[in-house]
Amino acid sequence: MDIALDTSIIVEIERENQHCINLLNRCLDEKSRPIVPFFSYFEFMEGMGGRPTNRKAQAINFLKSMRFIPPSKKTARFSLDLKRKYEADGEVFSLPDLINAGQAIEHNLAFMTSDKQFLKIKELKTILVP
Numbered sequence: 001m002d003i004a005l006d007t008s009i010i011v012e013i014e015r016e017n018q019h020c021i022n023l024l025n026r027c028l029d030e031k032s033r034p035i036v037p038f039f040s041y042f043e044f045m046e047g048m049g050g051r052p053t054n055r056k057a058q059a060i061n062f063l064k065s066m067r068f069i070p071p072s073k074k075t076a077r078f079s080l081d082l083k084r085k086y087e088a089d090g091e092v093f094s095l096p097d098l099i100n101a102g103q104a105i106e107h108n109l110a111f112m113t114s115d116k117q118f119l120k121i122k123e124l125k126t127i128l129v130p
Helices: 007-014 018-027 038-047 053-064 073-088 095-106 116-120
Strands: 003-005 034-037 067-069 110-113 125-128
Touching (some): 003 007, 003 018, 003 095, 007 018, 007 038, 007 110, 034 038, 034 095, 038 053, 038 067, 095 110, 116 125
Parallel strands (some): 034 067, 110 125
16 A cells, blocks of 8 residues: 655654664565655645755655655645544644645545554544654
């Protein structure tokens, strides 16, 4: 199964965090690969602002090694459904988190994150990295 990556996971993989890399590799099979949802891409790129040019180029190449999925009208519907459902239960998620979760659900992807809040989204197949 392909796995969508939260920004925190992309950062840890780029930092060569072996625990995170090993867990991702155990979850992927030979036909699957990591997926970068829109807001993970956006937040990662935003975080490169102060990097030297050569480090930016390395980070961009790193992102290019993964498949990117753009948001769609279905993403908006899934994300809005999540927002309404969980806000009614008193649980508030940020817009980037809702969009990333919506994309993972839309594309039937597992979602790897270090953010425990995602465990509250019952519709999402969350892989929590401690």
